[in-house]
Amino acid sequence: MKSTNAQDMNTRLVNHRNLFRVTLSIILFVLIGFPASAQDAPKSFMDDPVNHPMAPLYLVTGLLFVTLILVMVVAVYMLRILNLFVKQAEEERAKRLGIPYAPTVSWWSKMWDEFNASVPLSQEKDIDLGHEYDGIRELDNHLPPWWKGILYGSMIWAVIYLFVYHFMGSLPLSGDEYQNELATAAEQIRAYQASQPVATIDENTLAYSPDAAILANGKKVFVSNNCQQCHRADGGGNAIGPNLTDQYWIHGGTIKNLFQTINKGVVEKGMPAWGKVMSPSDVRDVAFYVMSLQGTNPPDAKKPQGNLVAPEATVAPADSTKGGK
Numbered sequence: 001m002k003s004t005n006a007q008d009m010n011t012r013l014v015n016h017r018n019l020f021r022v023t024l025s026i027i028l029f030v031l032i033g034f035p036a037s038a039q040d041a042p043k044s045f046m047d048d049p050v051n052h053p054m055a056p057l058y059l060v061t062g063l064l065f066v067t068l069i070l071v072m073v074v075a076v077y078m079l080r081i082l083n084l085f086v087k088q089a090e091e092e093r094a095k096r097l098g099i100p101y102a103p104t105v106s107w108w109s110k111m112w113d114e115f116n117a118s119v120p121l122s123q124e125k126d127i128d129l130g131h132e133y134d135g136i137r138e139l140d141n142h143l144p145p146w147w148k149g150i151l152y153g154s155m156i157w158a159v160i161y162l163f164v165y166h167f168m169g170s171l172p173l174s175g176d177e178y179q180n181e182l183a184t185a186a187e188q189i190r191a192y193q194a195s196q197p198v199a200t201i202d203e204n205t206l207a208y209s210p211d212a213a214i215l216a217n218g219k220k221v222f223v224s225n226n227c228q229q230c231h232r233a234d235g236g237g238n239a240i241g242p243n244l245t246d247q248y249w250i251h252g253g254t255i256k257n258l259f260q261t262i263n264k265g266v267v268e269k270g271m272p273a274w275g276k277v278m279s280p281s282d283v284r285d286v287a288f289y290v291m292s293l294q295g296t297n298p299p300d301a302k303k304p305q306g307n308l309v310a311p312e313a314t315v316a317p318a319d320s321t322k323g324g325k
Contacts, residue, residue: 116144201259201280208255208291218289221282225274235293237302240270245293246304253309258287 087103094101119127124139131138164170172180223233230241237243242250251261263283265273275283294311 115146117142118144201284203256203259206256206259206284208288210292211288214285214288215292217282218285218287218292221278221286222289225278225286227286230270232298234296234298235290236298236300242305243302244290245296245298245301247294247308247311248304248306249309250306253311255287255291258290259284262287262290 090104091101119139119141127140129138129140165173222228231237231244232241235244242248247253249257251257251266261271262278263273263275263280265271265275267273274286278286
């Protein structure tokens with residue numbers, strides 16, 4: 001019997017040692033292989049972790065994390081090995097005294113049984129109510145303490161919530177909290193806008209000029225604000241929006257007309273007032289970009305609409321933007 005116990009003990013120790021080696025190998029493989037995998041990844045935040053300014057902090061944090069995992073793994077295996085030694089010593093002591101071995105119930109098992117208030121199978125006859133149907137017996141089992149704790153806790157919380165939120169009004173309800181957040185955000189927006197100079201455009205002195213920076217930003221805004229949905233990306237127009245590349249215009253073809261049309265919109269014809277969502281400088285840039293499309297003649301462009309307007313003379317770039325509050 002003693003040799004069998006020793007053999008079982010050695011087998012368990014070997015299994016634990018092998019499992020520990022596998023776990024340690026996996027952790028070391030992840031730690032060592034991570035930089036190599038990062039080098040093969042496409043250029044991103046982790047493309048060059050060695051030269052990154054936060055690399056020392058990441059390295060120390062990673063080493064501490066791995067060390068913590070190793071310490072926890074070693075502690076778990078040491079406890080299990082210690083429990084095996086204790087169990088073996090108790091079995092040998094029971095055999096030496098000639099008494100049956102009764103395993104010691106762990107504190108976790110005791111806590112789990114108390115937590116669930118479960119009745120052992122050997123004591124089910126004490127809670128048998130004597131009702132049986134189709135081989136199923138009715139037992140007088142009580143609800144687990146954790147279940148009753150959740151129920152009583154929910155009831156107490158409901159009373160506190162009702163008193164604090166509805167009767168006293170000490171804390172805002174979800175709807176009021178949402179409105180407060182909106183008011184706070186609106187105030188922050190007003191404070192930010194008040195602290196920033198707002199660029200204004202003088203329509204009276206506005207004159208078109210093929211400024212590369214203005215045209216580039218105008219094209220960007222034209223695409224990002226879905227202007228191409230109605231006028232196509234090349235300005236050729238579709239079923240909704242007119243052709244922007246010819247010399248025929250419905251609401252005037254001067255740069256001032258374009259600025260006003262984009263800024264105030266033509267709501268009855270589906271043209272939004274972009275001045276409500278764009279800055280004045282972006283409206284000007286889009287108007288300049290639309291004016292630059294004159295004569296590009298994209299394929300399958302929409303037929304002319306409106307009145308023929310002679311093109312404006314191009315002038316040198318001028319600063320039509322002035323700062324204000």
